[in-house]
Amino acid sequence: MEREGIDPGxxxxxxxxxxxxxxxxxxxxxxxxxxxxxxxxxxxxxxNGITDRYGDTLYLLNEIFLGxxxxxxxxxxxxxxxxxxxxxxxxxNVFDFVVVFAxxxxxxxxxxxxxxxxxxxRVVRVVSVLPDLRVLISGxxxxxxxxxxxxxMAVLLLFIYGMVGWKIFxxxxxxxxxxxxxxxxxxxxxxxxxxxxxxxxxxxxxxxxSWVFFVSFVLIASFLLINILIAIIIxxxxxxxxxxxxxxxxxxxxxxxxxxxxxxxxxxxxxRLAELKSSIGEVETEITAFRIRxxxxxxxxxxxxxxxxxxxxxxxxxxxM
Numbered sequence: 001m002e003r004e005g006i007d008p009g010x011x012x013x014x015x016x017x018x019x020x021x022x023x024x025x026x027x028x029x030x031x032x033x034x035x036x037x038x039x040x041x042x043x044x045x046x047x048n049g050i051t052d053r054y055g056d057t058l059y060l061l062n063e064i065f066l067g068x069x070x071x072x073x074x075x076x077x078x079x080x081x082x083x084x085x086x087x088x089x090x091x092x093n094v095f096d097f098v099v100v101f102a103x104x105x106x107x108x109x110x111x112x113x114x115x116x117x118x119x120x121x122r123v124v125r126v127v128s129v130l131p132d133l134r135v136l137i138s139g140x141x142x143x144x145x146x147x148x149x150x151x152x153m154a155v156l157l158l159f160i161y162g163m164v165g166w167k168i169f170x171x172x173x174x175x176x177x178x179x180x181x182x183x184x185x186x187x188x189x190x191x192x193x194x195x196x197x198x199x200x201x202x203x204x205x206x207x208x209x210s211w212v213f214f215v216s217f218v219l220i221a222s223f224l225l226i227n228i229l230i231a232i233i234i235x236x237x238x239x240x241x242x243x244x245x246x247x248x249x250x251x252x253x254x255x256x257x258x259x260x261x262x263x264x265x266x267x268x269x270x271x272r273l274a275e276l277k278s279s280i281g282e283v284e285t286e287i288t289a290f291r292i293r294x295x296x297x298x299x300x301x302x303x304x305x306x307x308x309x310x311x312x313x314x315x316x317x318x319x320x321m
Contacts, residue, residue: 018079022072031072032129038065039123042116062119069100069122092128099125139237146232154225158184158191161217168213172206190214191221 021027041061044050051058073096077087087093099121108114127133162183169177176186176199190196196218203210 014079015081018075022076022079028129031068032126034065034068035123035126035129038062038119041065042119042123045116065122066100066103069125073097073100092134096125096128135241136237138240138243139233142240143233143236146236147229150225150228150232154191154221157217157221157225158187161187161213161221164213168210169203169206173202176202187217187221190217191225193218193222 041058044054045058076093076096077084080086088097099118102108102118102121103115108118127137159180162180165177165187166180166183170179170183175182177183186199190199196214200211200214203214
């Protein structure tokens with residue numbers, strides 16, 4: 001259980017009363033609703049008829065949303081008491097502060113395009129409000145280096161197949177295969193699987209063995225590369241999630257040490273193990289109960305006493321853990 005006055009994410013002292021407000025689920029949900037409403041208002045501003053009729057109302061709503069965001073960020077900063085700079089130790093907090101207060105930069109309000117851009121960035125704050133979305137964005141950042149390597153492999157593959165395609169189809173189909181640039185662009189179209197059958201049929205008119213060229217490219221480039229890309233992203237997201245959990249555990253331990261609480265990592269591990277055993281016990285109970293019901297519905301003999309004892313024992317173990 002978190003100790004009041006300690007931010008487990010930052011490991012610094014905070015004012016309990018304000019921290020409880022800004023960290024509560026209801027407050028987070030309220031800010032999320034305001035961000036969504038802000039997005040709706042920005043969308044309505046794209047309709048000329050609505051803007052001409054309700055332009056002043058939309059402007060007033062934007063100013064109200066800005067006021068809500070300013071109060072929110074101010075409360076979060078105030079929750080750090082005499083050490084407000086600790087608010088900026090978190091990168092997402094810096095992002096929120098810049099997005100909200102960018103409207104006060106000289107010249108922004110006088111420039112309609114910049115003002116709309118700043119208002120649009122406020123909608124992007126939904127990333128900082130939703131934890132799972134933050135993990136996803138962090139995972140995408142982690143995936144950039146391996147994606148760059150995969151992109152290099154894709155370019156190499158396009159170049160090799162482009163040279164082969166130029167050799168086979170260059171003279172007959174110069175508009176698509178006349179040079180390496182056109183050939184690689186054609187193969188990129190095939191890679192997206194958008195209208196690639198037309199390119200295949202055109203190649204079939206040149207040589208009936210062109211299907212080997214196209215099918216092999218689709219199998220290697222489209223299916224293999226896309227699956228590798230998906231695997232890279234999934235692995236990066238999992239690494240980001242594990243890193244966030246590890247960081248939270250380290251910061252929680254640091255906060256406990258700074259507050260004088262004797263942290264017991266072994267006890268934490270034992271608690272997690274007990275929760276895991278309880279979950280396993282519940283799954284065993286459900287499986288055994290399902291098997292017994294299936295046997296009874298099939299008209300087979302009643303379950304033996306050993307199975308009934310196992311079911312009762314599983315239920316007691318699941319409840320007792």
